[in-house]
Amino acid sequence: MGQFSVFPAERMNSDYPWTIWAAGWLAIFKAFLWLAYEPVQTESVLRLLGIKFLLNTIPLVIFAIGIWNLRKWAAWGLIAISAANLIFFLVNPQTLNAVLVESEVQIYAIVLSFITLLCNGPLGDIFILCAAPSMLKHAKT
Secondary structure (H helix, E strand, O other), X not given: OOXXXXXXXXXXXXXXXXXXXXXXXXXXXXXXXXXXXXXXXXXXXXXXXXXXXXXXXXXXXXXXHHHHOOOHHHHHHHHHHHXXXXXXXXXXXXXXXHHOOOOOOHHHHHHHHHHHHHHOOHHHHHHHHHHHXXXXXXXXX
């Protein structure tokens, strides 16, 4: 097994797969962006989302670093977490409102809602699942 680092040197090579780099960064954003905003929802929805985000944070960071190091276990981990998150949003559709941002400024609401849907909602999970074939293809160990 090769060297394992947070930011592997291979990522700077021109042949390093951009989908691996993007999936890793998306996992990092999914792990931490939820700390930066405060949705206005009922206490039960916030508690449910808080538990989901807390359970996801450490695995997402580990899998992001693992996928940057082209580890197959990290690819499978990201796939599993993304699938579980999609199921979570299907089972609890009321939580989807918590990842939408409301604002009096329409463009602000649209842009921030897209960011939160990507980083905390199902859109990011769909993108990671779309990158799954590339992640599995390029993962070495």
